[in-house]
Amino acid sequence: MAIMQTDSSSFPEIHIRRKAGLFSFDLKELIRYRDLVVLLIYRDFSSRYKQTILGPGWFVLQPLLTTLVFTVIFGKLAALPTDGIPPVLFYLCGMLGWNYHATVLQATGNSFQSNADLFGKVYFPRIIAPFSASVSQLIGWAIQFVTFLVVLGVYAFMLPEGNALLPSWRSLLLPIFVLQAGMTGLGTGLWLSALSAKYRDLQHLQSFIIQLWLYVTPIVYPLSMIPERWQWIALINPMTTVVESTRWSMLGSATFSLSTSLIGMGISTLLLISGVLLFGKVERNFVDTV
Amino acid sequence: MNLPIIEVSSIGKRYRLGQWGARSLREELENLSSRVFRKNQANHTDRASDFWALRDVSFSVNEGEVLGIVGKNGAGKSTLLKLLSRITEPTEGEAWLRGRVSSLLEVGTGFHPELTGRDNVFLSGTILGMTRQEIRQRFDDIVGFAGITQHIDTPVKRYSSGMYVRLGFAVAAHLSSQVLLVDEVLAVGDVVYRKQCIEKMKALAKEGRTIFFVSHQLDVLSNLCPRSIRLNQGRLIQDGDTADVIRDYLKADGDGSQPSTARWTGQAGDGTAQIEAASVRSDGHVTEHVNIDAPVEIIIRYRCLKGGSRLNASVIVNNSLGAHILSSPNLPSATTGEDRWGYAEHPEGLYESRMTIPANFLNDGLYSCDICLSTDASHSNGVVESAISFTVHDTGSMRKEFQHTWWGMIRPRMHWETEVIKEAKP
Numbered sequence: 105m106a107i108m109q110t111d112s113s114s115f116p117e118i119h120i121r122r123k124a125g126l127f128s129f130d131l132k133e134l135i136r137y138r139d140l141v142v143l144l145i146y147r148d149f150s151s152r153y154k155q156t157i158l159g160p161g162w163f164v165l166q167p168l169l170t171t172l173v174f175t176v177i178f179g180k181l182a183a184l185p186t187d188g189i190p191p192v193l194f195y196l197c198g199m200l201g202w203n204y205h206a207t208v209l210q211a212t213g214n215s216f217q218s219n220a221d222l223f224g225k226v227y228f229p230r231i232i233a234p235f236s237a238s239v240s241q242l243i244g245w246a247i248q249f250v251t252f253l254v255v256l257g258v259y260a261f262m263l264p265e266g267n268a269l270l271p272s273w274r275s276l277l278l279p280i281f282v283l284q285a286g287m288t289g290l291g292t293g294l295w296l297s298a299l300s301a302k303y304r305d306l307q308h309l310q311s312f313i314i315q316l317w318l319y320v321t322p323i324v325y326p327l328s329m330i331p332e333r334w335q336w337i338a339l340i341n342p343m344t345t346v347v348e349s350t351r352w353s354m355l356g357s358a359t360f361s362l363s364t365s366l367i368g369m370g371i372s373t374l375l376l377i378s379g380v381l382l383f384g385k386v387e388r389n390f391v392d393t394v
Numbered sequence: 395m396n397l398p399i400i401e402v403s404s405i406g407k408r409y410r411l412g413q414w415g416a417r418s419l420r421e422e423l424e425n426l427s428s429r430v431f432r433k434n435q436a437n438h439t440d441r442a443s444d445f446w447a448l449r450d451v452s453f454s455v456n457e458g459e460v461l462g463i464v465g466k467n468g469a470g471k472s473t474l475l476k477l478l479s480r481i482t483e484p485t486e487g488e489a490w491l492r493g494r495v496s497s498l499l500e501v502g503t504g505f506h507p508e509l510t511g512r513d514n515v516f517l518s519g520t521i522l523g524m525t526r527q528e529i530r531q532r533f534d535d536i537v538g539f540a541g542i543t544q545h546i547d548t549p550v551k552r553y554s555s556g557m558y559v560r561l562g563f564a565v566a567a568h569l570s571s572q573v574l575l576v577d578e579v580l581a582v583g584d585v586v587y588r589k590q591c592i593e594k595m596k597a598l599a600k601e602g603r604t605i606f607f608v609s610h611q612l613d614v615l616s617n618l619c620p621r622s623i624r625l626n627q628g629r630l631i632q633d634g635d636t637a638d639v640i641r642d643y644l645k646a647d648g649d650g651s652q653p654s655t656a657r658w659t660g661q662a663g664d665g666t667a668q669i670e671a672a673s674v675r676s677d678g679h680v681t682e683h684v685n686i687d688a689p690v691e692i693i694i695r696y697r698c699l700k701g702g703s704r705l706n707a708s709v710i711v712n713n714s715l716g717a718h719i720l721s722s723p724n725l726p727s728a729t730t731g732e733d734r735w736g737y738a739e740h741p742e743g744l745y746e747s748r749m750t751i752p753a754n755f756l757n758d759g760l761y762s763c764d765i766c767l768s769t770d771a772s773h774s775n776g777v778v779e780s781a782i783s784f785t786v787h788d789t790g791s792m793r794k795e796f797q798h799t800w801w802g803m804i805r806p807r808m809h810w811e812t813e814v815i816k817e818a819k820p
Binding site: 118146225 | 477478479480482484485486489490491497504509516521522
């Protein structure tokens with residue numbers, strides 16, 4: 105009985121009605137469900153690799169193989185510049201933020217359909233599902249980051265002037281850029297989820313968007329390759345700042361300025377907020393359409 | 395004065411049939427323009443394709459009440475549950491829930507097959523609204539209740555379906571919520587498990603939980619819920635004593651509009667005689683739903699093809715497990731009434747025999763009847779196995795005192811008398 109009494113005091117009256125407008129975001133409720141976030145992240149961690157042969161090894165292999173392909177095609181054949189950085193490090197570093205963004209987008213871009221069973225049976229703030237999916241992608245990022253550090257270490261000790269490659273204080277800013285990559289991926293994922301809940305065929309767009317986005321982001325080429333008067337176009341893409349800032353913080357050479365960084369962060373934030381609101385609008389009646 | 399824990403006021407839910415997914419861009423633009431020019435009006439007009447799954451439903455539930463919901467498929471029961479669970483939003487009206495609510499719309503909500511039983515208890519528990527701390531406190535009780543202590547660290551994908559269901563229900567049964575919204579959860583599993591579930595629900599009700607219970611199993615409802623509401627085509631048409639609600643529901647439901655096994659027609663026999671039809675009748679009409687406190691008539695039509703045959707009909711009543719409950723022929727020495735045609739010489743023609751099973755005789759549950767026709771009480775002309783079937787529903791008329799499972803294949807009221815042999819001296 106004691107438990108029940110504390111329950112009723114901590115649980116406010118729930119008022120069920122048709123909600124009007126866009127702003128129905130309830131932060132208090134999210135805080136009450138914090139344990140669910142933790143458990144969903146744990147579920148993703150512990151269930152994801154159980155049926156793959158290589159397990160988390162995929163996260164080591166995938167960027168290494170991609171880097172190899174990039175080095176051969178864009179480094180050797182197309183001979184694109186890499187800002188004076190060894191091509192392998194250049195690509196690996198560029199893909200750090202990008203891969204996190206892409207896996208988040210993949211994991212959240214179809215949130216309604218992939219959670220339809222659960223959403224149809226029980227209520228919890230729906231945003232928790234894509235949010236915890238985004239956080240659990242961090243483990244892939246961490247594995248990839250360690251891989252990158254190992255390769256960076258090898259280069260730093262092998263090359264004659266390798267000491268210049270060792271991380272400086274700027275690497276402490278890295279978490280900000282990881283956060284921005286996650287925000288961009290989640291924001292886009294929420295937009296796609298909301299749209300494909302209504303127009304089912306839009307989910308096929310997802311892989312196309314990721315592929316196209318990869319090439320408009322300076323991953324296989326440096327931003328400095330784009331003529332300066334056109335660079336502002338590239339900066340509309342928030343992933344440009346993520347990738348360039350990551351290189352700036354880890355490798356020390358890239359096009360970086362506080363103002364472009366802030367603009368990129370602003371665009372990512374807008375993307376996320378608008379995604380959350382749109383998602384919140386769709387979630388209220390999504391179940392009726394399944 | 396306490397406010398009701400659930401209060402529903404004129405709630406309604408409209409579905410737009412064939413709209414989602416199949417919406418063209420042109421329709422979309424029309425919709426957009428109408429929304430811009432006649433703000434919000436588009437949302438309040440009914441269209442031909444609209445369908446109100448629920449409309450103008452109001453009721454309230456006080457803390458500690460156990461409320462049943464009765465209605466045919468499509469009457470709006472599940473929609474009501476979904477609205478109160480906040481799975482979807484009402485189109486109109488509103489409701490207040492004053493307390494923590496958990497909806498149990500399936501067993502094992504949120505279970506992940508790759509995770510162990512232990513992990514799934516925590517996962518499912520938090521999805522249903524508990525905190526990890528609360529689950530930790532109840533963990534041993536949950537595992538004990540499910541009876542799977544030695545398998546708790548095995549992935550649930552290796553569980554038998556019975557273990558899976560028991561663990562799922564165990565989590566649900568130990569929720570800390572004051573309000574439980576339950577839908578047919580008890581319909582799965584074996585008899586022993588079902589009994590365990592009903593006992594647990596009763597225990598929860600006794601603890602003062604409020605339970606909102608949807609089930610097609612009227613016996614479970616009458617057993618569990620003192621009060622019920624009845625929905626019909628999205629409207630609330632009755633709110634009161636469960637026994638009354640079920641009685642009226644069965645009366646209304648037996649209008650013969652739905653295909654039933656209450657009626658059989660065909661031809662089964664030989665050159666002498668054949669069975670042509672059989673049906674179940676109760677309360678004046680053909681029905682597969684029978685109240686436990688109403689008599690049941692089994693009606694047989696047969697044709698005599700060879701004049702002068704000594705024909706008689708008989709009925710075998712079987713329960714849902716196939717056990718023979720009784721067999722009854724209309725032979726003069728085996729009947730109570732005066733059936734002048736049983737074992738008499740029949741001229742050619744069509745005949746109808748009626749057998750009455752008295753009220754308060756069968757237990758609740760499903761029964762099926764084999765129909766036979768014989769000549770000279772020895773030669774079988776024709777048999778129709780499981781020709782008709784019917785369900786006996788518990789109306790609660792014998793449950794004023796006793797609430798638990800009523801064992802037995804039949805449930806007659808028996809004659810009892812008790813007398814004092816020796817009174818202890820005060």
